[in-house]
Amino acid sequence: NAGVTQTPKFQVLKTGQSMTLQCAQDMNHNSMYWYRQDPGMGLRLIYYSASEGTTDKGEVPNGYNVSRLNKREFSLRLESAAPSQTSVYFCASSGTYQETQYFGPGTRLLVL
Amino acid sequence: KNQVEQSPQSLIILEGKNCTLQCNYTVSPFSNLRWYKQDTGRGPVSLTIMTFSENTKSNGRYTATLDADTKQSSLHITASQLSDSASYICVVSAEGGSNYKLTFGKGTLLTVNP
Numbered sequence: 001n002a003g004v005t006q007t008p009k010f011q012v013l014k015t016g017q018s019m020t021l022q023c024a025q026d027m028n029h030n031s032m033y034w035y036r037q038d039p040g041m042g043l044r045l046i047y048y049s050a051s052e053g054t055t056d057k058g059e060v061p062n063g064y065n066v067s068r069l070n071k072r073e074f075s076l077r078l079e080s081a082a083p084s085q086t087s088v089y090f091c092a093s094s095g096t097y098q099e100t101q102y103f104g105p106g107t108r109l110l111v112l
Numbered sequence: 113k114n115q116v117e118q119s120p121q122s123l124i125i126l127e128g129k130n131c132t133l134q135c136n137y138t139v140s141p142f143s144n145l146r147w148y149k150q151d152t153g154r155g156p157v158s159l160t161i162m163t164f165s166e167n168t169k170s171n172g173r174y175t176a177t178l179d180a181d182t183k184q185s186s187l188h189i190t191a192s193q194l195s196d197s198a199s200y201i202c203v204v205s206a207e208g209g210s211n212y213k214l215t216f217g218k219g220t221l222l223t224v225n226p
Contacts, residue, residue, distance in 0.1 A: 033212075041218070042201070042217065042218035043156075043201070044216075045212065050212070058212070090155050090156075097212045098143060098144065101158070103155030103157070104155050105154060
């Protein structure tokens with residue numbers, strides 16, 4: 001089992017460019033999450049999907065959109081990147097939100 | 113407002129020594145508390161998850177304690193190793209049906225020196 005995989009591992013964007021971060025899990029989990037992690041801020045939830053077909057906003061959703069493509073895949077899109085979106089992005093999954101979350105390796109995004 | 117406070121922010125110890133990390137929370141109603149280890153440049157990995165009825169839970173050299181009355185938890189690391197150098201994150205989950213209700217601490221950065 002690969003667990004949670006994320007692509008790309010690293011990306012540099014110019015202000016105003018768009019991109020999609022991909023996440024997939026092979027643990028048959030219902031719930032999936034997108035977090036961003038900034039120095040001194042800890043992990044902050046951007047969006048989550050409690051089950052296939054549903055998505056909900058987290059603490060910092062502005063500037064992002066998500067798609068729960070199927071049970072395995074949950075993508076995060078930046079429509080018009082801003083320097084404030086420079087961060088490390090983690091995808092995670094769990095059976096339900098009350099259960100242990102399994103995190104991917106992260107995507108390091110730099111917006112110039 | 114639900115909050116999770118961790119202390120200390122950072123800690124340096126010598127290899128072989130023990131240490132204890134603290135987590136205080138104001139999350140209500142409480143469901144469970146988790147400790148994660150995050151190595152530099154990697155995603156967090158779960159160490160323990162504890163419910164209201166569990167006072168102590170171990171995972172190898174890691175032992176977590178929970179006092180639900182005082183809303184405090186600690187993570188004790190025994191006979192530290194260089195590989196224990198990481199950030200340790202406390203996460204508290206609140207009851208609430210299917211809605212997401214997780215509160216993350218900012219972590220304690222542990223450095224183990226030879």
